[in-house]
Amino acid sequence: MASLLSPRCLGSVTGAALLLALGAGVPSSAAAPASRAAHEVCLDVGNTRNNGDQVRLWKCAGHKNQRFVITNGQIKVEDTIGDAKEMCLDAGNTRNNGDRTKIWECGGTNTNQKWIVRNAQIVLADTMGKSREMCLDAGNTRNNGDQVRIWQCVNHTNQKWVIQQGYIKVADTI
Secondary structure (H helix, E strand, C coil): CCCCCCHHEEEEEECCHHHHCCCCCCCCCCCCCCCCCCCEEEEEECCCCCCCCEEEECCCCCHHHHEEECCCCCCHHHHHHHCCEEEEEEECCCCCCCECEEEEECCCCCHHHEEEEEEEEEEHHHHHCCCCCCCEECCCCCCCCCCCCEECCCHHHHHEEEEEECCCHHHHHH
């Protein structure tokens, strides 16, 4: 079965519907009301691009450190694509609740960097179908600088994301 992020699936009706439902790459025809847009929270990698730099939450501001591209199951920091050292969202080597995510140089077969988008959750691919699937988790607060982590997948707002024009936003802030 193809990964939902694989080119084969993305070209299918199911894959397109999944990304459309999440808002991936769909230009909005009107800006969000100022009161809502002012509170949107995005994944953010800060200003440096070094192995181990923490992934955090930050108010969406349209900055390059908040833009990502999902390709072949990897979530890449957009401004590193084409560089000698492309950087990817990385879960680390363990699969424990609360493990912090970081960026790390992309490795094509690195299972720490393979993700699947499913029902607005971003799931670590090597945990799919196991008794403890692990999801990208925003935690309980939405403050600038809050660390993004992995946590056992549950149907909770901390694990719901909207992918929109390269930004990965916490769904309950939109």
